[in-house]
Amino acid sequence: MNHMIAATTPSSSVSSSSDVRLERLLSFYHQMQRIRRCEEESARAYAQGKIGGFLHLYIGQEAVAVGACAALQPDDYVMGTYRDHGLAVAKGMSVKTVMAELFGKVTGCSRGLGGSMHLFDAEHHMLGGYGIVGGHIPLAAGVAFASKYRKDGRVTLCFFGEGAVSIGGFHEALSLASLWKLPIVFICENNEYSMGTPLSRTMAVEDVTLRASGYGVAKDRLFVRDVLEVEARVGQAVERARKNSEPTLIEARTYRFRGHSMSDPGKYRTPAELEERKKSDPLTRARTELEASVLADKLAAIDAEVEQEIEEAVRFADESPEPTADLLEPTTYSGPFAR
Amino acid sequence: MIEEMERDERVFLMGEEVGYYQGAYKVSEGMLDRFGAGRVIDAPIAEGGFAGMGVGAAMVGLRPIIEFMTWNFSAVAFDQILSNASKIRQMSGGQFTVPIVFRAPNGSAAQVGSQHSQAMEHFYSHIPGLKVIAPAMPADAKGLLKSAIRDDNPVLCFESETLYSVRGEVPDESDYLVPLGVADIARAGKDVTIIAWSRIVHVALDAAKTLEKEGIDAEVVDLRSLRPLDSDTIVASVSKTHRAVIAGEGWPFGGVGAEISDRIQRLAFDELDAPIERVQTMDVPMPYNAKLEQLVIPQASGIVDAVKRTLYRA
Numbered sequence: 192m193n194h195m196i197a198a199t200t201p202s203s204s205v206s207s208s209s210d211v212r213l214e215r216l217l218s219f220y221h222q223m224q225r226i227r228r229c230e231e232e233s234a235r236a237y238a239q240g241k242i243g244g245f246l247h248l249y250i251g252q253e254a255v256a257v258g259a260c261a262a263l264q265p266d267d268y269v270m271g272t273y274r275d276h277g278l279a280v281a282k283g284m285s286v287k288t289v290m291a292e293l294f295g296k297v298t299g300c301s302r303g304l305g306g307s308m309h310l311f312d313a314e315h316h317m318l319g320g321y322g323i324v325g326g327h328i329p330l331a332a333g334v335a336f337a338s339k340y341r342k343d344g345r346v347t348l349c350f351f352g353e354g355a356v357s358i359g360g361f362h363e364a365l366s367l368a369s370l371w372k373l374p375i376v377f378i379c380e381n382n383e384y385s386m387g388t389p390l391s392r393t394m395a396v397e398d399v400t401l402r403a404s405g406y407g408v409a410k411d412r413l414f415v416r417d418v419l420e421v422e423a424r425v426g427q428a429v430e431r432a433r434k435n436s437e438p439t440l441i442e443a444r445t446y447r448f449r450g451h452s453m454s455d456p457g458k459y460r461t462p463a464e465l466e467e468r469k470k471s472d473p474l475t476r477a478r479t480e481l482e483a484s485v486l487a488d489k490l491a492a493i494d495a496e497v498e499q500e501i502e503e504a505v506r507f508a509d510e511s512p513e514p515t516a517d518l519l520e521p522t523t524y525s526g527p528f529a530r
Numbered sequence: 531m532i533e534e535m536e537r538d539e540r541v542f543l544m545g546e547e548v549g550y551y552q553g554a555y556k557v558s559e560g561m562l563d564r565f566g567a568g569r570v571i572d573a574p575i576a577e578g579g580f581a582g583m584g585v586g587a588a589m590v591g592l593r594p595i596i597e598f599m600t601w602n603f604s605a606v607a608f609d610q611i612l613s614n615a616s617k618i619r620q621m622s623g624g625q626f627t628v629p630i631v632f633r634a635p636n637g638s639a640a641q642v643g644s645q646h647s648q649a650m651e652h653f654y655s656h657i658p659g660l661k662v663i664a665p666a667m668p669a670d671a672k673g674l675l676k677s678a679i680r681d682d683n684p685v686l687c688f689e690s691e692t693l694y695s696v697r698g699e700v701p702d703e704s705d706y707l708v709p710l711g712v713a714d715i716a717r718a719g720k721d722v723t724i725i726a727w728s729r730i731v732h733v734a735l736d737a738a739k740t741l742e743k744e745g746i747d748a749e750v751v752d753l754r755s756l757r758p759l760d761s762d763t764i765v766a767s768v769s770k771t772h773r774a775v776i777a778g779e780g781w782p783f784g785g786v787g788a789e790i791s792d793r794i795q796r797l798a799f800d801e802l803d804a805p806i807e808r809v810q811t812m813d814v815p816m817p818y819n820a821k822l823e824q825l826v827i828p829q830a831s832g833i834v835d836a837v838k839r840t841l842y843r844a
Contacts, residue, residue, distance in 0.1 A: 268590070270586075299623070300623070301621060301622050301623035301625070302623030302624065303623070304620055304621060304623050305621040305622060305623060306621075309621040309622070311621070311622035311623065311625050311626060312625070313622075313625040313626065318586075318589060318590075318626070319618070319621070319622060319626070321613075321614070322613075323609060323613045326582070326609055326610065326613055326614060327582075327614070328582075329578060329579045329580075329581070329582025329583050329585075329586065329610065330582050330583070330585055330586035330589070330610075330614060331586060332579070332582070332583050332586065333582060333583030333584060333585060333586025333587040333588075333589075333594075334586040334587065334589065334590050335586075336583055336586070336587050337586070337587040337590045337591065337592045338590075340542070340568070340587070340592060341592075359578055359579075359606075360578055360579070360582065360609075363576040363578055363579025363580075363582075364579055364582070364583075366574070366576065366579065367573075367574070367576060367579050367580065367583060370574065518623075518624075519620075521624065522619055522620045522623060522624040523619065523620050523658050523659050524619070524658075524659065524661075524683050525619065525627045525682035525683055526681075526682060526683070527758075528758075529660075529661045529683070529710070529711065529757050529758040530757070530758055530759070
């Protein structure tokens with residue numbers, strides 16, 4: 192008996208912590224699947240001519256935004272790049288309002304005036320996607336400055352790609368955030384390609400986090416396979432920001448499965464490379480783990496829920512009215528137009 | 531700035547040398563002692579970085595005053611003003627506003643060479659989403675800057691190194707506000723309208739004195755704001771004098787002078803008795819040599835000559 196008890200006690204505690212992990216993984220799977228399906232449907236709508244301009248898909252990188260946003264409080268701020276659909280959904284925005292924005296409709300989060308690259312939502316503290324590489328990183332430092340100035344206890348997450356690491360805005364923001372001890376986490380989503388140019392041809396020093404040392408900023412580097420690990424690692428940096436008011440630079444090595452934008456067939460990498468990388472897709476890995484568990488039956492229900500949400504979002508976007516010209520001047524200036 | 535920072539704790543000043551050094555031109559003298567290093571913030575030489583930080587802080591509700599040592603240096607922060615400050619309101623569908631003031635001395639000083647003598651207001655006045663002010667008189671410097679700080683939009687204030695030493699009556703009231711977009715008649719006259727802004731208003735007033743001796747009564751319009759631009763005052767003056775001379779620093783190709791000229795010909799075409807004249811910086815980078823510099827900068831004599839051309843007395 193003693194032997195049995197001794198054997199079951201640790202195993203039941205393992206199984207309970209493993210249950211916690213699986214519950215959390217299921218919830219993250221749901222979020223990642225919403226983003227993946229939102230992106231796939233927006234690619235389809237783009238092909239149908241319902242979405243114009245540039246469309247940069249987040250497929251393959253979902254675990255970064257989902258894991259990172261899970262480490263935040265609802266009042267914390269996020270700011271990102273033109274590849275911002277995933278961040279918007281991960282921060283709590285509905286797929287409907289994102290899809291309507293992509294369709295250029297007035298019901299979109301930015302009333303059809305921003306488009307794919309400029310998703311904003313004041314309610315969810317999504318401070319926007321930005322189209323000039325690295326230009327938003329000082330803005331995010333300013334948001335963190337405001338939190339410190341007001342002592343509001345909020346943390347800012349700033350997302351950018353490894354392409355931004357070569358431009359001045361990144362360095363100035365890192366330098367100022369360190370100098371003034373700002374509560375911010377810089378997250379470099381290194382998807383290994385700066386549009387079509389691989390890392391080896393854009394950076395002499397491939398480890399992005401080595402830049403942090405020169406500015407006296409804490410750093411962390413992870414290869415994104417497990418969304419829960421992203422949450423834990425970003426969580427440490429968020430805590431450093433919130434408790435000590437100190438910045439962190441995180442490099443999250445990830446991979447995008449689609450081209451830079453819809454106009455990019457991605458011929459600069461081989462099908463073999465792509466297939467190999469898809470094997471470590473965090474979304475697939477999460478699904479495989481869940482399928483093997485007792486929660487497998489819940490997967491089908493989640494998938495069905497996501498399909499319904501996406502279908503409704505596309506229909507909502509399709510049927511929504513377009514913005515009219517009377518919006519242009521009042522959104523350019525607060526108050527009377529300055530001409 | 532002191533009054534506005536006392537009135538509203540969301541207002542802070544950030545820039546190079548604004549604190550311990552008391553301002554590169556002593557504009558912020560005493561402010562560090564008064565408000566502390568949390569609100570009068572010395573920034574390293576990273577204009578793009580701290581201009582962008584100001585925009586981000588403004589998005590979430592603070593009201594920053596960002597000082598550049600001169601507007602010339604704003605060129606490395608141009609993207610922050612062009613791509614972020616002016617556009618965030620529109621691209622967020624009106625959800626976020628950017629109540630921020632950028633200020634610095636502008637234009638020529640005294641032999642500081644081509645990279646430190648530029649008139650940058652022309653670049654910024656072109657951009658919808660921004661407001662641009664260029665005070666010439668001490669009272670307006672106070673009243674316009676206060677209005678700018680209280681405005682919910684990005685406002686760019688173009689000051690002048692050579693005007694910092696100009697003395698004049700300044701109302702004491704802490705709520706002395708000069709509205710943006712309203713020009714002032716710096717000198718009333720009936721024969722010709724000289725439209726100027728910032729330092730060149732003083733040059734235009736000198737020219738008007740010379741002209742007076744020759745029996746020509748010039749009206750000088752001090753624009754005070756470049757965007758919004760007070761078309762009504764310009765048109766009313768030109769409708770009275772039927773002649774217009776536009777005088778300001780900056781190259782003649784395009785720019786504020788060209789915009790004013792366009793408005794006059796569109797809004798007051800039938801009132802004109804002569805072609806509109808423009809007196810601007812010569813179309814070359816600023817030379818260092820003192821005599822050549824004076825040749826390149828708009829002078830009272832150049833304004834006098836232009837006025838005479840509009841009166842066919844040249």
